[in-house]
Amino acid sequence: MNGGSQPSIAVLLHNVAEPLAAAIISAPGVRTVSPLDEASTVVHHLQHADGGGLEGLHASLESLHRLVDAVRTSPQVKRVVLVGDMEGLQGQRLGHPVWRSSHGVSLTDQHGMESLIAEVLVKSLAKGEREVVLVRLIHPVDADDARAVARAVSISSEDLLSHHERTVPDLDGWVAVCVDPEGTFRGDLTLDAWLGDTRG
Secondary structure, X not given: OOOOOXXXXXXXEEOOOOOHHHXXXXXXXXXXXXXXXXXXXXXXXXXXOOOOHHHHHHHHHHHHHHHHHHHHOOOOOOEEEEEEEOHHHOXXXXXXXXXXXXXXXXXXXXXXXXXXXXXXXXXXXXXXXXXXXXXXXXXXXXXXXXXXXXXXXXXXXXXXXXXXXXXXXXXXXXXXXEEOOOOOOOOOOOHXXXXXXXXO
């Protein structure tokens, strides 16, 4: 780092509303950009469509699918952050009161399928040398949610890589963080470990 200055992070916010947008914008060094070809980091917030069946599934994922295709051909985009949820993990987990990624997914409805497909789409970008971060939230958004998402944008590449673990599904080539105040979906990377000294 030169002279102690904070490096600039050019961020494209895709489908991100308040209060998450404000939290990201206030992260150190972040500046928002509009064209994808000016962004080094892209943040997408998965929003479930109201419609049911295949039509609802298509509506929920269409914009993300287009974004992923665009990122594949945009070499300047180095990191993609997906803000998702726990919908793909809500099914019955016999013998596992606290969820870890080794327990796999457990779908109960269409929203769970949407969440799972979104994660697979974004994770596929890791094979193209992109840094991929998933932050799973339980709505409504609270202060820890906002800090976890802002951290996904501002964390250095070196620190992000330190969280990778090839033997753990949620940390194998990408990093997934679950923000669940009740602790059921603790995941493999605790919120305290993820936030580090950024949590005050």
